Amino acid sequence: MAKRTILIIDDEVSFAEMVKLNLEDTEDYEVRSEYKGIEGLAAVKEFKPDLVLLDIMLPDKDGFAILEELKKDPQTKPIPVIMLTALKSDPVKFKAAMLYADDFIVKPVTVRNLVEKIEEVLDNRIVEKLKKDSRGIIEH
Amino acid sequence: MAKFKEAMKKILGRDPAADNRQAASADPDQLGHAEKMKIIDELASGLAHEVKNPLAIILQGVDFLASRVKNEDPNVAVTIEYIQDAIKRVDKLIGEFLDFSSISGLNIELTDLNEVINNSLLLIHNQLEANKIEVVKNYRSDVLEIRMDKNRITQVLVNLMLNAVQAMPQGGKLTLRSYIDRSLETNNGQGAIAVAEVEDSGIGIPEEDLPKVFDFFYTSRRSKGNIGLGLSTAKNIMDMHGGSINLQNRKDNNGIKAIIRLKA
Numbered sequence: 001m002a003k004r005t006i007l008i009i010d011d012e013v014s015f016a017e018m019v020k021l022n023l024e025d026t027e028d029y030e031v032r033s034e035y036k037g038i039e040g041l042a043a044v045k046e047f048k049p050d051l052v053l054l055d056i057m058l059p060d061k062d063g064f065a066i067l068e069e070l071k072k073d074p075q076t077k078p079i080p081v082i083m084l085t086a087l088k089s090d091p092v093k094f095k096a097a098m099l100y101a102d103d104f105i106v107k108p109v110t111v112r113n114l115v116e117k118i119e120e121v122l123d124n125r126i127v128e129k130l131k132k133d134s135r136g137i138i139e140h
Numbered sequence: 141m142a143k144f145k146e147a148m149k150k151i152l153g154r155d156p157a158a159d160n161r162q163a164a165s166a167d168p169d170q171l172g173h174a175e176k177m178k179i180i181d182e183l184a185s186g187l188a189h190e191v192k193n194p195l196a197i198i199l200q201g202v203d204f205l206a207s208r209v210k211n212e213d214p215n216v217a218v219t220i221e222y223i224q225d226a227i228k229r230v231d232k233l234i235g236e237f238l239d240f241s242s243i244s245g246l247n248i249e250l251t252d253l254n255e256v257i258n259n260s261l262l263l264i265h266n267q268l269e270a271n272k273i274e275v276v277k278n279y280r281s282d283v284l285e286i287r288m289d290k291n292r293i294t295q296v297l298v299n300l301m302l303n304a305v306q307a308m309p310q311g312g313k314l315t316l317r318s319y320i321d322r323s324l325e326t327n328n329g330q331g332a333i334a335v336a337e338v339e340d341s342g343i344g345i346p347e348e349d350l351p352k353v354f355d356f357f358y359t360s361r362r363s364k365g366n367i368g369l370g371l372s373t374a375k376n377i378m379d380m381h382g383g384s385i386n387l388q389n390r391k392d393n394n395g396i397k398a399i400i401r402l403k404a
Contacts, residue, residue: 012193018200025207057189086192087185088238094295094373107196108231110224111203 003030004122007047009040009066010055010084015107019053022111029118037061041069044076051122054101056085056092064099071100080121084109188234199227246289246380253283253318253334253402256290260297261316267302272311280319286334286402288381293402296374296385300338300398303371307342307396315339320404332404339397344389353387374400 006029010016016033023029032047034040037058044052052070056063063083070076080102085092088106096104102121105114206220261268261275268275304314317337324331345353354375371387378385383402390397 012197015193015197015200018197018204022200022204022207025204086189086196088188088192088235094299097373107192108199108227109196110199111207 003028004051004118005029005047005049006031006051006053006118007034007040007043007049008032008053008084009034009037009043009058009063010053011035011058012055019114023115023118026115028115037063037066041066044070044079045073048076049079051118052079052081053084053118054081056083056087056096064095067096067099067101078125080125082117082121084114184238188238191234192231195227195231199224202227246292248287248289250285251288251290251293253286253288253293253336254279254281256288256293257297257316257318257336260294260301263294263298264301264305267305268314271305271308273305273308274311274313276313276315278315278317282320283318283334283404286404288402289377292377292380293400296377296400297336297338299371299374300400304338304340304342304396304398307340309342312341312395314341321401334402334404336400337397339390340395342395344393344396345387347389350387350389354385378402 006023008016008019008031010019010033013035016035020031020033023031032043032049034043037060040054040058041061054063054066058066063085067081067083070079070081082103082105083096083101084105084107086107093104102124103117105117109117202220202223206217206224209216209220211217257277257279267273301314308314315337317335317339319335321333321335324333354371371385375385378400381402383400385401386399388397388399389395
């Protein structure tokens, strides 16, 4: 099976690199990391990953603004985005949900939980795509 | 110390030394409760952010080492487990501190519940029009002075209304009610409950899924591929008010009725 491609956008360089190392260690993922918002956004458009792990507090463009832009652009809208942040508050989660984030993970997170969440989101997207492709043929 | 000051500056978005100078010249009793709580909330969330990031790096690092170290010495595995447990303990402690500051941060005032419902409606008028939703209002006039944080309760109602809209992609009816439930009221006027209901005519929720709807990012067929819009947030806010939130399928199986209750 082809490796899933993941882009992590996080200004904590060592965290982004550790996540990259751990995910690639599973041999199921190919991971690219970006440390700035604007560059990260450009990388999503260029790299078209299967999934984006997105921090919220970034130095140049915050994660919410990036999320909003990604979900408005028809080219990037289908790419699932998991917010991966140290911010833990209901309004933050609420805002992420309102902007159509696919999921929300609060740091710190174990590799096992991270992989589970990534697979859950990717599986959901496959099911949704199948449903969409078969709309009008199969009743759900 | 310089690093700490810098962190505080980052946390507060301003120079804490300047705050101290201002505070020193001011009468501390003049600082309002809401303002104090706001500062505690800002400090807590900022500090949590600064601590959680390094914790996240440590946890990822320990996980990586655990996957690589295959040592016959059983103490190696035990030591890694100790480190992982310690990280979880610190994280839990920060979480509890954050929850406390967040609860303390409610800005309670006497508020007209009907006005809050109408303001929530205004916030989603685009979605209502786009989805051809008919709105039916059935408000009682005795819900004028309810103790609540109106911004937080608006958040709850918007949340419920958006979920209702999502459940009616082909259009439908959104019914909003408010009233006072006096069934538990005592002779001295205690125990009355202010109730707001948000009812849709869309797809219901499978009974077996109802206990899960308050999990963050719960997704159901109602949402047609979109994520759940934070019913967990709504529940937390109602808990913070000492109130409650409940979702039930309508008896005629034509949609959901969401009910929030606050002390009247």
